[in-house]
Amino acid sequence: MTKRAPSATALALPLLPPLVALLVHASYVPRGFTWLDHGDVVAGRAVLPLARLHEAFFMRMGDTGFFRPMAVVVHSLDRAVYSTWAPGHHLTSVLLHALVVAAAPFFLRAFVRLSAVEECLAALVVAVHPLSWLVVGGLTYQQELLVTLFTMTAVAAHAWARQSGRPAAAAAAATSVALAFFSKETALFWIPALIALWEWLAFRTRDSSRQRIPWLWAAYAIVVALSLAARAHAVPEVWRTAAAALSTPEWIGVRLRAIVRSLAELLSPVPPSINDSAIIGAPGLVESAVVLTVAAGALLVLRRGVTSPAARLVLVLAVTLAPALRLVPVSRFGSPHYTFPATAALGALAALALRAARGSGAPWRLAGGAAVAWLLVAAGLTAAGGVRFTDDVALFEPELQRDPGYPEAHAELGRYQLAAGEAAKAREHLEKALEPHDSRIAYVDRSMVHVNLALALSAQGRTTEAERQLAMAREVAPSSRMPVIDYNQAVLAARRDRDDEVVRLLAPHDGTWSTHEPSLLLARALGRLGRTAEAGRALENAERTAPPDRRATIAAWRRSLAGR
Numbered sequence: 001m002t003k004r005a006p007s008a009t010a011l012a013l014p015l016l017p018p019l020v021a022l023l024v025h026a027s028y029v030p031r032g033f034t035w036l037d038h039g040d041v042v043a044g045r046a047v048l049p050l051a052r053l054h055e056a057f058f059m060r061m062g063d064t065g066f067f068r069p070m071a072v073v074v075h076s077l078d079r080a081v082y083s084t085w086a087p088g089h090h091l092t093s094v095l096l097h098a099l100v101v102a103a104a105p106f107f108l109r110a111f112v113r114l115s116a117v118e119e120c121l122a123a124l125v126v127a128v129h130p131l132s133w134l135v136v137g138g139l140t141y142q143q144e145l146l147v148t149l150f151t152m153t154a155v156a157a158h159a160w161a162r163q164s165g166r167p168a169a170a171a172a173a174a175t176s177v178a179l180a181f182f183s184k185e186t187a188l189f190w191i192p193a194l195i196a197l198w199e200w201l202a203f204r205t206r207d208s209s210r211q212r213i214p215w216l217w218a219a220y221a222i223v224v225a226l227s228l229a230a231r232a233h234a235v236p237e238v239w240r241t242a243a244a245a246l247s248t249p250e251w252i253g254v255r256l257r258a259i260v261r262s263l264a265e266l267l268s269p270v271p272p273s274i275n276d277s278a279i280i281g282a283p284g285l286v287e288s289a290v291v292l293t294v295a296a297g298a299l300l301v302l303r304r305g306v307t308s309p310a311a312r313l314v315l316v317l318a319v320t321l322a323p324a325l326r327l328v329p330v331s332r333f334g335s336p337h338y339t340f341p342a343t344a345a346l347g348a349l350a351a352l353a354l355r356a357a358r359g360s361g362a363p364w365r366l367a368g369g370a371a372v373a374w375l376l377v378a379a380g381l382t383a384a385g386g387v388r389f390t391d392d393v394a395l396f397e398p399e400l401q402r403d404p405g406y407p408e409a410h411a412e413l414g415r416y417q418l419a420a421g422e423a424a425k426a427r428e429h430l431e432k433a434l435e436p437h438d439s440r441i442a443y444v445d446r447s448m449v450h451v452n453l454a455l456a457l458s459a460q461g462r463t464t465e466a467e468r469q470l471a472m473a474r475e476v477a478p479s480s481r482m483p484v485i486d487y488n489q490a491v492l493a494a495r496r497d498r499d500d501e502v503v504r505l506l507a508p509h510d511g512t513w514s515t516h517e518p519s520l521l522l523a524r525a526l527g528r529l530g531r532t533a534e535a536g537r538a539l540e541n542a543e544r545t546a547p548p549d550r551r552a553t554i555a556a557w558r559r560s561l562a563g564r
Helices: 008-024 037-042 050-058 069-082 086-109 116-128 132-137 139-164 167-181 187-204 214-234 248-267 285-303 309-325 340-357 362-389 392-402 407-419 423-433 446-459 463-476 479-495 499-509 517-528 532-545 548-562
Strands: none
Touching: 008 086, 008 116, 008 362, 037 069, 037 086, 037 139, 050 069, 050 214, 069 086, 069 139, 086 116, 086 132, 086 139, 086 340, 116 132, 116 340, 116 362, 132 139, 132 340, 132 362, 139 167, 139 187, 139 214, 139 340, 167 187, 167 214, 187 309, 248 285, 248 309, 248 340, 285 309, 309 340, 340 362, 362 392, 392 407, 407 423, 407 446, 423 446, 446 463, 446 479, 463 479, 479 499, 479 517, 499 517, 517 532, 517 548, 532 548
């Protein structure tokens, strides 16, 4: 008997969700740099020259405490191709999201059997879900897309390898595991947990088709050992973020609120707020009731047997949502990007719900209509969200309208106003960013806020206050931030003609700057002190890092200095 060729519809269905993802997120491409993009991409803190790209696997990401070399590789490749043309970088994010959408059905097949139409529906939920708003729009959230993509392919390839025994599948699984571990630390939880879940479910169903591939586990062990060794080399500190000091009721309360927020973001067709603040306090009745209701519903599903499709997906959903508990101290406690990987399990559960309602008359029509309406609303609002990434004002002003006390919004708008030359407005925002917020857990880069506030004060002629802010920045800054603080202190010292202090601050860093201004300032101070040989070396460093239109002027200054 000849095998029937697949129909055109069967061939087109897997292509539909990625195409929808591209269409819905097309509005994100013609946008600018916002938020963390200014430091990681524009200033190049997470960018390497192509000749040094291998160094990404031996260094921390920018000046963070994280080890995410795959994100550095992607940013570096984009920088080499697009320079600082923001739409090119945004196009990469949109394409990465389309790949996540394409991988979702293969990931889900490891746990449940869905029809082609049901897989298409599940992938469409991932494609248009408003949780993609932040991870696609914010360029520095590409690591979320990368870790989700490689976690999905790792689990799918593991299931394929164990069921087929093919070495190629095992190699694909080990490679995907490595790429996931090099994308974001969360993979160190997700991949072992999801692979262990797959193995347990296969054991419970007495799946006799599982093939023994002894070297696969050895490959996993080698990948884990290498990735942990590379991270230990790049980031000597185990974990930079310290846990907030909370009482037991407060600890429980903030995590119950985090679960409720994650569930609401998962079910809502409306793009979430990027405000990462978590309100500190004992658990309230609302969040307790919501969590207990959801837990009861999950238990009812699991009582039908953990091998049922719905129960399997509930377990997958629980694993992918587990980081939302924030058991490990994280800087952005309430950020919605933690929930994004759970959208695949949500889509599959929606497909199973429609399967259960099929043929039931009015309930089926109601369920089908609700699913279509949710997809349409989510797609429309997600597409409309692209305009928020035009600039920092478009991104953060709506957040301050919702919550005037959101500290990071004030910090980012203060930086934006400072760059625009609006020192008074910048100072107002930056001072609000530094206000105490004892009732909430909220991230703000205090050392950089102090630096920017010093610049705003300096622009207003308030030099003494600016020096005080830089001293405060030094108290809370990581070591990687010290060159920036030293440079800004040197600028203030130069205004007071303190050449010795300028040299003391800048000389230890000369040759390490990525811009030419610090070396020029150092050369000026050294020249005024009569140290011409050292000034010439500083000018050489300035010429090396200067833009092309400044190099001739700097070279002429250097020759003039050498001729004295």
